Amino acid sequence: xxxxxxxxxGGLGAGPRALxxxxxxxxxxxxxxxxxxxNVSIPVMSGNLGVSTDQGTWVITSFAVAxxxxxxxxxxxxxxxxxxxxFSVAVVLFTLASLLCGLAWDLPSLIAFRVLQGAVSGPLIPxxxxxxxSIFPPERRARALGIWTITTLIxxxxxxxxxxxxxxxxxxxxxxxxxxPVGIFSAVVCWRYxxxxxxxxxxxxxxxxxxxxxxxxxGALQVLLDLGKDxxxxxxxxxxxxxxxxxxxxxxxxxxxxxxxxxxxxxxLFRSRDFTIxxxxxxxxxxLFFGNLxxxxxxxxxxxxxTATWAGLITTPSGVIAILLVPFVGRALGRIDARxxxxxxxxxxxxxxxxRARLTTDATVGDFMLPLAIQGxxxxxxxxxxLTITLNRIPxxxxxxxxxxxxxxxITAGSFAASIVxxxxxxxxxxxxxxxxxxxxxxxxxxxxxxxxxxxxxLSQAQVLGVLDRGASTQAYAKAAIDFFxxxxxxxxxxxxxIWFAHSTMGRQGxxxxxxx
Numbered sequence: 001x002x003x004x005x006x007x008x009x010g011g012l013g014a015g016p017r018a019l020x021x022x023x024x025x026x027x028x029x030x031x032x033x034x035x036x037x038x039n040v041s042i043p044v045m046s047g048n049l050g051v052s053t054d055q056g057t058w059v060i061t062s063f064a065v066a067x068x069x070x071x072x073x074x075x076x077x078x079x080x081x082x083x084x085x086x087f088s089v090a091v092v093l094f095t096l097a098s099l100l101c102g103l104a105w106d107l108p109s110l111i112a113f114r115v116l117q118g119a120v121s122g123p124l125i126p127x128x129x130x131x132x133x134s135i136f137p138p139e140r141r142a143r144a145l146g147i148w149t150i151t152t153l154i155x156x157x158x159x160x161x162x163x164x165x166x167x168x169x170x171x172x173x174x175x176x177x178x179x180x181p182v183g184i185f186s187a188v189v190c191w192r193y194x195x196x197x198x199x200x201x202x203x204x205x206x207x208x209x210x211x212x213x214x215x216x217x218x219g220a221l222q223v224l225l226d227l228g229k230d231x232x233x234x235x236x237x238x239x240x241x242x243x244x245x246x247x248x249x250x251x252x253x254x255x256x257x258x259x260x261x262x263x264x265x266x267x268x269l270f271r272s273r274d275f276t277i278x279x280x281x282x283x284x285x286x287x288l289f290f291g292n293l294x295x296x297x298x299x300x301x302x303x304x305x306x307t308a309t310w311a312g313l314i315t316t317p318s319g320v321i322a323i324l325l326v327p328f329v330g331r332a333l334g335r336i337d338a339r340x341x342x343x344x345x346x347x348x349x350x351x352x353x354x355x356r357a358r359l360t361t362d363a364t365v366g367d368f369m370l371p372l373a374i375q376g377x378x379x380x381x382x383x384x385x386x387l388t389i390t391l392n393r394i395p396x397x398x399x400x401x402x403x404x405x406x407x408x409x410x411i412t413a414g415s416f417a418a419s420i421v422x423x424x425x426x427x428x429x430x431x432x433x434x435x436x437x438x439x440x441x442x443x444x445x446x447x448x449x450x451x452x453x454x455x456x457x458x459l460s461q462a463q464v465l466g467v468l469d470r471g472a473s474t475q476a477y478a479k480a481a482i483d484f485f486x487x488x489x490x491x492x493x494x495x496x497x498x499i500w501f502a503h504s505t506m507g508r509q510g511x512x513x514x515x516x517x
Contacts, residue, residue, distance in 0.1 A: 016193045017135050023189035024128045025151040027091045030179050030186070031124040032152050034063065034098075034117065036159030037175050040297040040311045044167040049107045053302055054422050058226050060294060062111045064415030065222045066118030069215055071408045072264050074123045075400050076206055082198035083134070087127035088190050093120035095183025102177035125152070126404070135194065153326060153379075157319025160297065164312030210257055210264040217249035218412060225419035229426065265408070266401045269394070277502040278390030279406050281342065281495050283413040285349065285382055288488045289375075290414035291421040292353065295484060298422070300368075303477045304361060314368045321376025329380050338388035338505040345382035346496045348374055353489035357482050361474055392505045421484060428480035429473070436472045 038045070038059050046056030077086045097117035104110035129148050166174045224242040231239050257263040270276045293315075300306035300314065333341060355371040387406065394402045 019189055020135055020193045021132055023186045024131050026182050027124050027186040028128040028151050029155045030094065030182055031121045032155035033159045036156045037163035039294055040160045040164040040308045041167040041172050041175055042298065043301040044308055045172045048172060051107050053298060055107060057294065057418055057422050058111050059114055061222060061226060061415045061418045063114045063118040064411055065218060066115045067121050068408050068411035068415060069218055070119045070122030071411060072404050074126050075404055076204055077123055079202055080204050082201050083127060083130055084190060084194050084198040086123050087131060088187050090120055090123040090127065091183050091187040094124065095180055098176045098179035102173035150323065153319060153323045157316060160312035160315045164308035167308040205262045207260055207262055207264040210260060213249050213253035213256060214264065217246050217253055220246035220249065222415060225416060229423045265405060269402050269405055272393060274392040274502045275390055275394060275402060277498060278386055279409055281499055282386040282390060282406060283409050284495060286410045287413040287417035288491060291417035292488055294418045295421050295425060295481060299477065299481045303474050314365060315372055317369050317373035318376040318379055321373055322379035325377065325380035329384055333384060333388060338385040339499050339502060341381045341385035342389060342499045343496050345378045345385060346492045348378035350489045350492035352378065353485045353492060357485035357489060361478050388505055389502050392503060424484055425480050428483050429477045432479040433472055433476035436476060
């Protein structure tokens with residue numbers, strides 16, 4: 001039953017509407033920015049906090065997993081408390097959490113505040129999109145979606161550059177503190193112009209058991225992935241307990257959600273072939289993309305001597321090209337089967353990853369930028385085409401639930417990938433280093449030549465061994481990164497075959513009844 005009587009968000013004048021759209025876009029910008037701004041700052045942040053870079057990546061994964069868990073709650077919150085109120089409160093809480101992240105005194109406190117930041121940011125992206133569509137008249141909603149899309153693409157471009165520049169020239173807390181004035185402005189403007197025009201509210205049941213089980217199994221699995229390497233995986237009783245908790249909670253979650261009348265996650269959506277295929281492709285594709293997004297800055301900074309600023313600048317081409325191409329892709333998608341765009345995206349991802357697999361420790365900045373420029377083509381087409389396939393043949397009334405489910409699984413897949421890639425990198429680097437060292441002995445000609453050359457420069461025996469060990473480590477980590485690039489490239493190509501099991505997206509006048517075949 002409705003408990004509010006909001007009259008809608010329309011009716012704003014041109015000036016207030018433009019200012020509100022700008023403020024709402026800034027809210028989205030903050031949330032998307034914080035998914036990438038910390039990536040290039042991990043080595044600096046880890047050093048300042050006295051932890052390893054592996055532990056530093058928890059700053060990324062804690063935010064992502066908390067955000068993913070809370071995304072399914074967004075629809076219920078907006079219907080229960082109103083669209084504007086939910087969005088505005090989320091902006092305020094996100095701003096407060098950003099302030100706390102900037103004031104964090106050690107890694108545990110930073111992770112706790114990043115969990116809070118990720119949890120309260122759930123309504124920001126869907127809320128901003130809904131508000132923009134509501135305040136613009138129907139004939140100008142394409143422009144509203146254009147504002148939203150450009151915002152979500154600019155933030156990932158600026159994030160690594162801004163994060164690197166701040167880390168090199170100021171201190172890492174400022175990557176979070178810069179959100180404070182932006183958040184205050186966004187919240188004040190939104191409440192000033194549309195706070196009293198909120199959408200109607202109604203009493204809705206909430207699936208408390210489902211939410212609890214979701215938090216338990218996703219949280220336990222994420223902690224297992226983050227701690228497993230340092231704890232020697234299943235040789236540790238704690239890891240075994242976490243695995244059991246995650247498995248039991250996951251099974252209980254599936255059973256509960258399949259029988260609950262008002263589930264927090266509607267698993268019946270997977271009866272649609274297009275939704276299932278689209279979700280798998282989007283999740284795996286995003287996991288590969290996000291895993292590489294985490295690995296490349298780590299490799300550049302910890303092994304190749306790049307500053308955080310340059311590590312961020314190298315990622316620029318992908319975002320710039322994506323921004324330039326998105327308007328054309330959006331217009332063409334109505335005339336061309338989304339499966340073709342998704343295929344082109346996976347080919348571009350594969351080409352980008354396989355080109356990186358040819359990189360060496362002597363590669364130039366241009367060598368690193370070329371694969372990322374190709375990745376920009378993939379970014380411009382992958383997300384739009386993937387969502388189009390996912391929502392194909394979904395009834396209109398179920399589109400919000402389907403979109404929320406897809407986003408939840410995509411974000412969770414990215415957070416898992418960030419943990420897995422660092423473990424993979426370290427393990428494969430140890431393997432390659434062992435192989436390199438066992439081939440290099442005091443009787444090896446190349447080893448003796450290198451040793452004599454370093455001694456001629458005035459280095460002691462211990463210093464010579466240290467330099468040679470560092471060289472072996474650098475090469476080992478390079479080979480481990482290349483291993484991951486090869487795997488990413490071939491998996492991207494494999495996903496193309498799966499895409500074509502989905503139905504064509506052409507000739508649909510609107511979402512139809514969900515397919516069950």
